[in-house]
Amino acid sequence: MAAPIIELRDVSKKYDAGRPALDHLDLEVEQGEALAVLGPSGSGKSTLLNLVAGLDRPSDGSVTVAGLRLDGMSEAASARYRRDRIGMVFQFFNLLDDLTVDDNVLLPARLAGMPRDEARDRAARLLERLGLQPHHARAYPGQLSGGQRQRVAVARALVNRPALLLADEPTGALDTASAAEVIALLAELNGDGQTLVLVTHDVALANACATRTIELVDGGIHRDVRGAAVVR
Ligand code: ADP
Numbered sequence: 001m002a003a004p005i006i007e008l009r010d011v012s013k014k015y016d017a018g019r020p021a022l023d024h025l026d027l028e029v030e031q032g033e034a035l036a037v038l039g040p041s042g043s044g045k046s047t048l049l050n051l052v053a054g055l056d057r058p059s060d061g062s063v064t065v066a067g068l069r070l071d072g073m074s075e076a077a078s079a080r081y082r083r084d085r086i087g088m089v090f091q092f093f094n095l096l097d098d099l100t101v102d103d104n105v106l107l108p109a110r111l112a113g114m115p116r117d118e119a120r121d122r123a124a125r126l127l128e129r130l131g132l133q134p135h136h137a138r139a140y141p142g143q144l145s146g147g148q149r150q151r152v153a154v155a156r157a158l159v160n161r162p163a164l165l166l167a168d169e170p171t172g173a174l175d176t177a178s179a180a181e182v183i184a185l186l187a188e189l190n191g192d193g194q195t196l197v198l199v200t201h202d203v204a205l206a207n208a209c210a211t212r213t214i215e216l217v218d219g220g221i222h223r224d225v226r227g228a229a230v231v232r
Pocket residue numbers: 015016020021039040041042043044045046047048
């Protein structure tokens with residue numbers, strides 16, 4: 001069997017002298033899974049996502065993603081890792097408002113060294129696939145609805161063909177109809193084989209997308225089940 005795409009071994013994260021944010025956590029995620037991460041506020045969800053994204057380092061234990069050891073990696077190497085291996089989608093989109101939609105999507109590809117024409121082509125095809133019209137591509141993010149902006153953010157996250165798409169409350173700032181569009185999109189991407197990690201409180205999102213659900217409590221995995229298995 002292929003190696004897991006995410007492998008955390010005995011990971012602890014302490015920010016200060018108090019209770020650790022993650023406490024001796026072990027987790028393996030296989031390629032193609034859509035993992036929903038649930039848990040009360042303060043249970044360690046963001047900390048887990050930040051470690052997998054290479055944005056932070058564990059205090060103890062090892063973090064391996066797509067064959068790369070992230071703990072102990074230099075800042076420059078983890079920036080490259082984020083650029084080349086993962087895509088991130090945030091609650092509030094984090095698009096650059098002074099750039100057109102097109103430029104927002106192709107920027108990470110250009111930063112990764114993709115030639116301009118190829119990057120333009122890839123951005124255009126992604127935007128079309130995600131249901132955005134050519135006139136949307138020439139617009140600025142502020143001219144789009146929340147659902148459209150989140151689809152642009154998903155396109156940007158996918159432009160470098162990441163091994164892993166990480167999403168932090170991707171429907172948290174959307175109305176029900178826009179959320180439904182984004183949920184359908186994430187489910188479709190996973191159906192096409194994209195590995196997803198979703199930190200969410202959104203029951204509809206977990207129900208539609210998750211092939212597996214873990215629930216964190218006090219920095220440990222309290223539940224780990226197949227499917228959505230949302231109790232709230
Ligand atoms: P969640 O995303 O589930 O709300 P977090 O991972 O943000 O949980 O937080 C887990 C614990 O770590 C909480 O007790 C929180 O206060 C603490 N924590 C998170 N980030 C920091 C930080 N930068 N400095 C100090 N403590 C932090």
